Amino acid sequence: MSLKFGVSPTLWSNASFSEFGSAITAERCLKEADIAGFRAIEFGQNFPNYPHQLNNLLSNVDFSLITGTLTGKLLEQGHTNLADKLDTFLPILKSMGCEYVIYRDDSYSILEDKKSPLSVRPILNDVQWHEFIYKINHLCQEVAQYGLKLVYAPHPASIIASLQDMEQFLAQAHPDIGLVMDISYLLLESISPVCFYQQFYRRIAHIYCQDIHPEFYAEAKQKKYSYYHLVANNMFSGIDPTNFAWKNLFKLLKTTEFHGWVVAKTEHNHHSSAQALALLAYDYFIADSANLELIA
Numbered sequence: 001m002s003l004k005f006g007v008s009p010t011l012w013s014n015a016s017f018s019e020f021g022s023a024i025t026a027e028r029c030l031k032e033a034d035i036a037g038f039r040a041i042e043f044g045q046n047f048p049n050y051p052h053q054l055n056n057l058l059s060n061v062d063f064s065l066i067t068g069t070l071t072g073k074l075l076e077q078g079h080t081n082l083a084d085k086l087d088t089f090l091p092i093l094k095s096m097g098c099e100y101v102i103y104r105d106d107s108y109s110i111l112e113d114k115k116s117p118l119s120v121r122p123i124l125n126d127v128q129w130h131e132f133i134y135k136i137n138h139l140c141q142e143v144a145q146y147g148l149k150l151v152y153a154p155h156p157a158s159i160i161a162s163l164q165d166m167e168q169f170l171a172q173a174h175p176d177i178g179l180v181m182d183i184s185y186l187l188l189e190s191i192s193p194v195c196f197y198q199q200f201y202r203r204i205a206h207i208y209c210q211d212i213h214p215e216f217y218a219e220a221k222q223k224k225y226s227y228y229h230l231v232a233n234n235m236f237s238g239i240d241p242t243n244f245a246w247k248n249l250f251k252l253l254k255t256t257e258f259h260g261w262v263v264a265k266t267e268h269n270h271h272s273s274a275q276a277l278a279l280l281a282y283d284y285f286i287a288d289s290a291n292l293e294l295i296a
Contacts, residue, residue, distance in 0.1 A: 067151075113226060118223040136152070152173070183209055201252075264277075
């Protein structure tokens with residue numbers, strides 16, 4: 001079995017923090033991803049929002065679109081502010097052959113707070129949990145009307161971050177809702193990625209391959225810094241096999257016949273070279289990791 005392998009544009013342009021790469025064009029992003037060897041990419045913040053233009057952009061370098069990410073605040077704003085995003089963005093993904101959309105909920109999130117440590121991220125009470133599950137299930141139904149699946153993305157600065165959060169979410173959310181597995185976020189929570197995958201592989205639909213620099217690993221897990229601090233100080237990295245057994249994870253993906261996308265990701269900052277990271281990721285996966293085969 002071959003795994004579907006692609007890259008995230010966050011290597012080039014960080015959508016959460018505009019000072020990191022917002023001026024990098026979609027053309028440069030695709031050119032450097034192409035040089036690295038990739039054939040599939042996620043929707044980036046500087047990509048055109050019109051299907052014809054997007055199709056031309058990607059077809060010029062023979063790329064396919066993996067998916068894109070929507071954000072909302074269901075507990076603070078409900079579905080109202082998401083309606084326009086659904087109507088404009090989801091048809092684009094569907095027209096490009098995507099099977100799902102990634103959704104991250106930023107209700108009460110401290111993601112954009114550059115000073116608050118991750119230790120003070122929002123924690124839902126029972127009433128809020130009930131409301132959130134009701135609203136995310138409703139969103140799942142709305143997304144399905146566009147012929148797409150909803151895949152939820154936990155985040156260390158948000159309401160769904162810990163193992164307990166994810167267990168509760170998956171137990172209560174509609175079974176059609178998939179889950180994003182971000183390796184670096186699991187490591188921040190001291191969760192074994194291999195064990196996590198074994199527990200939830202039937203719901204995992206999308207895997208981000210991002211690591212934490214070994215010299216910052218113990219420090220980052222203390223959660224005394226903001227998410228911005230982690231990004232700005234280059235604590236995230238591409239794959240580093242010294243942190244855990246990446247090859248074991250990829251062998252497990254093949255054994256369980258994982259059908260989702262495996263996506264190279266690193267949070268862009270002023271310290272990182274996107275093209276160098278892309279080259280390293282491609283070389284690692286294709287040459288060294290259980291003979292992975294790239295599929296566009």
